[in-house]
Amino acid sequence: MKASAFVLLLSGLALAAHAQPNTAQGELLRRGELTGARPSAKAQMQAATRPANHASDPAQQHLLQTDVNLAQTRAEELPNLYERFIATTREERRTWNDQQWDVAGQVLARLNQRYEQVRTELPLEDRLLVRSxxxxxxxxxxxxxxxxKLD
Structure with missing residues (x-):
């Protein structure tokens, strides 16, 4: 019973996100975590103080399943990197704690930052894939x- 309620709640969550792009989506847009969003001034300052080469970040290497410098990644490579990222997330998410989710969110933010710089070079199909x-x-x-919360 609990599992079926969870599945229903999860599917409702996805529908609600599409139906009401208000406060939650607005917050993600402000933080620059959604496709096409402009990074906030705070995010731009953090990016400027961060080293240009993130290839040495072990969490990024693990989540993307490769050692890559995102600052130099070509546009056509990004959909594959997002796919690797989400595959790792799907496999490991059940064992992650809050800190691990935060680290994954930071890697996603770096991916999104590079994506924002090169997205116009990608065909619409790839941009939709990244968005998904x-x-x-x-x-x-x-x-x-x-x-x-349910548990």
Whole structure:
């Protein structure tokens, strides 16, 4: 019974996100975590103080399943990196704590930052694919929060 209620709640969460793009989506837009969103001044300052080469970040290497410098990643490589990121998230999400979700969110923010710089070079199909991966991450993270509240 609990599992079926969780599945219904999860599917409702995804529908609600599409039906009401208000405060939650607005917050993600402000933080620059959704496709096409302009990074906030705070995010731009953090990016400026961050080293240009993130390839040495072990969490990023793990989540993307490769060692890559996102600042130099070509546009056509990004959909594959998002796919690797979400595949790792799907596999490991059930064992993640809050800190691990935050680290994954930071890696996603870096991916999104590079995507924002090169997205016009991608065909519409790839941009939609990236958008769906971004949305899936936030849905999985939201579902975890709902599950914690139910338990």
């Amino acid at each position: 991966f971004q949305g899936e991450f936030h849905t999985l993270r939201g579902a975890r929060n709902v599950k914690e």
